[in-house]
Amino acid sequence: MTTTRNTESQMLFAEFTGNASAYLFLSIKNFLLFCLSCGFYYPWARISILQYFYNNCKAGPYQIRFHGKAKSVLLNIFYLMLTIFFAIGSVLYIVKSILPSRIYTEAFLSGVLLPIFYIAGLWLMNYLYFATKAYRFNNLTVNNMPMVFDLQISLEAGKFFRYSLISMFTLGLFYPVMQNRRMKTLYSHLKIQEERFQYDGVDSEYLKLWIFGIFFTVCTLGIYVFWLRQELFNYKINHLKLENRRFRCEVQGSKYFKLCVTNALLIIFSACILYPFTRVRTARHFVNGIQFDNSESINDIALPLSNQELFHKGYEFPFSIGI
Numbered sequence: 001m002t003t004t005r006n007t008e009s010q011m012l013f014a015e016f017t018g019n020a021s022a023y024l025f026l027s028i029k030n031f032l033l034f035c036l037s038c039g040f041y042y043p044w045a046r047i048s049i050l051q052y053f054y055n056n057c058k059a060g061p062y063q064i065r066f067h068g069k070a071k072s073v074l075l076n077i078f079y080l081m082l083t084i085f086f087a088i089g090s091v092l093y094i095v096k097s098i099l100p101s102r103i104y105t106e107a108f109l110s111g112v113l114l115p116i117f118y119i120a121g122l123w124l125m126n127y128l129y130f131a132t133k134a135y136r137f138n139n140l141t142v143n144n145m146p147m148v149f150d151l152q153i154s155l156e157a158g159k160f161f162r163y164s165l166i167s168m169f170t171l172g173l174f175y176p177v178m179q180n181r182r183m184k185t186l187y188s189h190l191k192i193q194e195e196r197f198q199y200d201g202v203d204s205e206y207l208k209l210w211i212f213g214i215f216f217t218v219c220t221l222g223i224y225v226f227w228l229r230q231e232l233f234n235y236k237i238n239h240l241k242l243e244n245r246r247f248r249c250e251v252q253g254s255k256y257f258k259l260c261v262t263n264a265l266l267i268i269f270s271a272c273i274l275y276p277f278t279r280v281r282t283a284r285h286f287v288n289g290i291q292f293d294n295s296e297s298i299n300d301i302a303l304p305l306s307n308q309e310l311f312h313k314g315y316e317f318p319f320s321i322g323i
């Protein structure tokens with residue numbers, strides 16, 4: 001009994017401290033500036049939302065901060081769009097120059113080039129996924145200790161591009177396995193100074209969760225999807241650890257179901273005015289259900305960097321889109 005009480009006392013509960021009215025004001029401000037700037041304000045709006053949600057997350061003495069800058073997001077979006085347009089234009093120009101006009105027809109474009117662009121787009125989606133995670137992780141700190149994401153994005157994008165093709169050919173059966181491996185890849189390359197995250201989820205277990213979840217979702221005409229999402233979230237958190245310290249989450253799916261029903265009623269009867277309130281309530285539901293083993297303090301192992309060291313480590317790189 002003593003051991004159990006000691007273990008429980010060493011668990012820290014995560015907490016989301018965001019205020020719904022503050023997020024409502026932020027959403028209104030972002031919407032007005034987005035409209036007045038004809039969409040140009042989007043990077044600043046996105047960064048302010050990320051800062052709101054991350055900066056209001058804490059676990060005991062550990063406070064999370066997001067330091068992303070809208071300018072870098074705007075430049076990376078510009079570079080990405082320029083690269084895409086250049087690549088598409090180059091392919092079309094080369095094909096049109098080499099092939100005779102009788103072959104270069106709409107049928108050729110739809111039968112040959114469109115599949116090529118689709119495959120390239122699939123690779124780009126995987127690249128952007130990891131680039132987005134890299135941007136977020138590399139701009140997060142925990143008590144001024146920077147998170148470092150040391151993944152080689154191009155290599156992993158190619159590997160998960162192959163996984164995406166396998167998922168297509170297996171009619172989505174491989175998709176849960178791909179998701180589980182993606183989690184393992186993400187967290188095996190994430191660390192807080194010398195403390196590295198680990199994810200030990202098993203492909204077969206995660207696939208079984210998906211199969212049973214989809215079966216019961218179909219049998220219940222979609223109602224069980226709320227329990228499925230909560231179980232998947234719990235599974236990911238329960239198989240995550242920082243060195244030897246485990247995370248834990250045991251929130252019931254019924255609680256998430258009640259939350260979603262209430263949120264839907266708030267959105268409908270308020271004509272979407274209370275949508276920001278529902279987002280804050282959802283964030284509080286997921287964050288507040290997480291526990292963290294603090295048997296050995298992070299601060300005892302890793303000394304925090306100074307702010308000057310933190311912001312001059314050069315984490316930015318091309319296409320690290322913060323979306």
